Amino acid sequence: MKVEVRGLTKTFGPVAAVTGLSFDVAPGAVTGFLGPNGAGKTTTMRMMLDLVAPGSGTVTYAGRRYSDLARPSAAVGAVLDGAGFHPACTARDHLRIYARMGRHGAARVAEVADLTGVSAFGDRATRTLSTGMRQRLNLATALLGDPGVLLLDEPGNGLDPEGIAWLRGFLRAMAAEGRTVLVSSHVLGEVEHLADHVVVIRDGRLVLDRPMAELYGSAAVVIHSPQAEAFAARLAERGTQVGQPRPGVLRVHGLTTAEIATLAASYGVVLHEITPERPTLEQTFLHLTGGSP
Numbered sequence: 001m002k003v004e005v006r007g008l009t010k011t012f013g014p015v016a017a018v019t020g021l022s023f024d025v026a027p028g029a030v031t032g033f034l035g036p037n038g039a040g041k042t043t044t045m046r047m048m049l050d051l052v053a054p055g056s057g058t059v060t061y062a063g064r065r066y067s068d069l070a071r072p073s074a075a076v077g078a079v080l081d082g083a084g085f086h087p088a089c090t091a092r093d094h095l096r097i098y099a100r101m102g103r104h105g106a107a108r109v110a111e112v113a114d115l116t117g118v119s120a121f122g123d124r125a126t127r128t129l130s131t132g133m134r135q136r137l138n139l140a141t142a143l144l145g146d147p148g149v150l151l152l153d154e155p156g157n158g159l160d161p162e163g164i165a166w167l168r169g170f171l172r173a174m175a176a177e178g179r180t181v182l183v184s185s186h187v188l189g190e191v192e193h194l195a196d197h198v199v200v201i202r203d204g205r206l207v208l209d210r211p212m213a214e215l216y217g218s219a220a221v222v223i224h225s226p227q228a229e230a231f232a233a234r235l236a237e238r239g240t241q242v243g244q245p246r247p248g249v250l251r252v253h254g255l256t257t258a259e260i261a262t263l264a265a266s267y268g269v270v271l272h273e274i275t276p277e278r279p280t281l282e283q284t285f286l287h288l289t290g291g292s293p
C-alpha cells in the first residue's frame with residue numbers, strides 16, 4: 001500500500017514544526033525517515049495517524065485518508081513514543097486487550113508474541129519490563145492487525161546491539177513480504193543497513209528524498225597490491241581516474257570491484273585487498289546538504 005504525504009504543515013503557536021512536507025512511502029521497501037532532534041518527525045507521524053490535525057496538507061493510504069480506512073489498525077500499525085501500558089497488566093494481557101479492541105482474533109496474540117520475542121516475557125507485568133522489552137511489546141501490538149503499513153518512531157531506542165540487529169532483520173523481512181515500512185531515527189547511521197530509501201527533514205522541511213543506493217553512487221574502491229604502481233599506470237592508460245594515497249594502495253573511481261578484479265587478472269596484477277569505500281550516511285548527508293545533521 002503506497003502512502004502519500006502531500007503538503008503537510010503544522011505550527012504549534014510560534015513554532016513551525018512541519019512546513020509543506022511531501023514524500024511517498026513505497027510498499028515492499030523500508031524507508032528511513034531521518035532528521036535531527038526537533039526536526040518534525042514525530043509530529044509528521046502523528047499527523048499520518050490522525051493523532052494531530054494538520055494545519056494543511058493530506059496523507060493517504062492507497063488513495064484513502066486514515067479516517068476513511070474501514071479498519072485502521074488492520075491497515076496501519078504504528079509504534080510511537082510514549083505508548084502507555086497498564087502497569088499491572090502482563091505483556092500477554094496487554095496484547096489480548098488490544099486484540100479484542102481491534103477485533104483481530106485471539107490467535108493473533110500468540111502469533112505476534114512469537115514473532116517479536118514477547119513470548120519470552122509474556123507473563124511479566126508491564127511495569128517490570130525493560131525499555132527494549134517495551135519496544136518489542138509495542139511492535140507486537142502494532143502487528144496484531146497484520147497491517148500492510150508499519151509506521152515506527154525511533155524503534156531502535158532502548159534496544160541493545162543484539163536487539164537492533166534483530167529489529168533490522170525483522171523489518172527487512174516485513175518489507176520483503178510487500179509491506180510498507182517507515183522508520184524514523186535521529187541517528188542517521190542507524191538506518192544505514194536497513195533502509196532502501198531515505199527521506200531527510202530538517203526544521204520541518206524536506207532536505208533529501210532518494211534511494212539509499214544513490215547516496216553511495218560516487219564511492220571509490222580501495223585496493224592493496226604489491227604491483228600498485230604498475231596497475232595505476234595501466235588504469236590511467238585506459239582513462240580510469242586513480243589516486244595513490246600511499247605506496248601499495250590505490251583509490252579507483254568509476255569502476256566496480258568486479259571490473260577492477262577482472263582488469264587486474266587480465267594484466268596479471270596481484271591484488272591483496274579490494275574494498276569498496278562507502279562513506280557513512282552521516283558523511284554523505286553532510287556532503288549533500290552542506291550542513292550538520
Ligand SMILES: Nc1ncnc2c1ncn2[C@@H]1O[C@H](COP(=O)(O)OP(=O)(O)OP(=O)(O)O)[C@@H](O)[C@H]1O
Pocket residue numbers: 012015016017035036037038039040041042043044186
Ligand atoms: N504539542 C506540541 N506543542 C508545542 N510544540 C511542539 C509540540 N509537539 C512538537 N512541538 C515542537 O515541534 C518541533 C518538532 O518536534 P517533533 O517532536 O516532531 O520533532 P522530532 O523530529 O520527532 O524530534 P526528536 O528526534 O527529538 O523526537 C519541535 O520544535 C517541538 O518542540
